[in-house]
Amino acid sequence: MSNITTATGLDPVHGQRRDLAGAPFLAAARGERPSRQPVWFMRQAGRSLPEYHAVRRNTAMLEACFTPDLVCEITLQPVRRHNVDAAILYSDIVVPLRAAGIGVDIVAGTGPVVESPVRTAADVAALPTLSPEAVAPIAEAVRLLTAELGTGAEGTPLIGFAGAPFTLASYLVEGGPSRNHERTKALMYSDPDTWHALLGHLAELALSFLREQVAAGVDAVQLFDSWAGALSERDYRRYVLPHSAAVLAGLADCGLPRIHFGVGTGELLGAMAEAGADVVGVDWRIPLDVAARRIGPGHAVQGNLDPAVLFAGSDAVEVEARRILAEGKAAEGHVFNLGHGVLPETDPDVLTRLVELVHSL
Template structure:
């Protein structure tokens, strides 16, 4: 970790960037805004660039990942870029048999459901994600420094979400095999998440060493759990990841879907910013999260299809509710939907900045 601390001390000078100032609880010159899944999905230039290239191949091609990450920054004028990646990238890099099947999502060749399966899992060596680190270096050069520089957010899936894919063998509606394993064999479960926490740390440390200015730990499926089960089976491992990044000196964002009842526990995991989906108003969420942490969110992505008057009203409401928090980073409550009109997102950015 000493090497990481040295690298973080030599980062681009972006202290006055609106994103970083808002996270510190300050009042930047303009409210910061970026969008989850902004890198691609709805952009025609993304679809043209990705044509004929598989998702994971794009993630491991530095020049391609760099250009995809930059496209929404150019198009929308957002206040942060987020590294184009996927939750299963570090698993793939470690040598675990996983592919992203179009129309399905990540599919695991050999699901992990026993102590022997966990013991057989490979570790992740930093060299295996060298292409991702190279993409980060290309991006920091493009995004600049000083007053006009744009922060770059690193990205990784949280241990629980990675575990769910490994145990289920792919996406799951009910997570029945995952929950069965955690309850019936907690020792194997915790060994699995401990292993995945180490993979996640290695992946994020590589991004930090290459120069990202913040990190987001994304727990897609945590909302499937009760607070009791989250605290027992998930919180210690997410906390280990976030604590392992503390000395890098960059903001840590933690987000999950459907996690309104878990916000207090997620805040205890140690992030500086807690992302909130659209199900809980930001002023209510701020009360659950507690003092000293910023919130991120939380426009319902589906509202972007409702017409400009509705979108504008919702943006204004969310901006007002966000004032109850230590700091507020405007975002969607989940990712940009593929059919979203990019011009609507551009208007959201303009409106947020004007407020």
């Protein structure tokens, strides 16, 4: 894992970064054994926190994602409340699509809905690119956050975030969330040239979005492939892997930890590791020691408590947390997390106690 620079190194995009020497999250991402077990939670910023609902009461989701002060406040809330070892930028998978000028909105009870689905070569050719100016509010939010998150061993790393090309494509082709991804797979199988042109465009979009976050000062990045688990390993390698690899390779010179995560991807873990991530996220469907063998050497793992366990009471949470920590020792580094995002009805106090438990163990 020597391709990750030290926390005090120079970044070719940004210059001098925050001194976060000793930060447990960054140490684990480098394959080291830090002073304490690092823990953070996907979707920790928002959803389950009453202070989140209070501050976002009159603001639409995507509007909030483009409001720097609000992004900063929401991102900081779980750090203050839970004492997690990393903050993740409050954002959404479709934010770079919206920033590029694509008609997309998040509809309550449905999710992202695309105004004009992309299903032909002409549709792909008409897709806009992403300009730095369009991402300026997100970059400003990152700068606000790095000023608030501290330095040294007491500083909290900030994780940047983007959706992976396949997941972005699935929303664009389907026009919204899909259970079976039938239109997406139909395009993939019937018109590979248009498919690869679409994913190539989206890889450039995701890379541009992440590079702007890196330039503004994030300390790690996560490429999130929500729907990759809908694919066989064969199809993933043929139709998706080259494009996710292009995004991760485009971040290699930044020297920051690169996390790659998907849902239902137990059979894809080896291929996802080959895409170039330093840390591979693992959902709850596969034990971490088994996942570590599939991923192979040179990678840390992230995960993988089932979010539903948080509703089962403190004894069950402790039993599962201990099991996951034991299984995580099989990997070169382990960042404790959920196997997916925090569920909206989760009691925030349960998360706080889980962080305390993981740190104590």
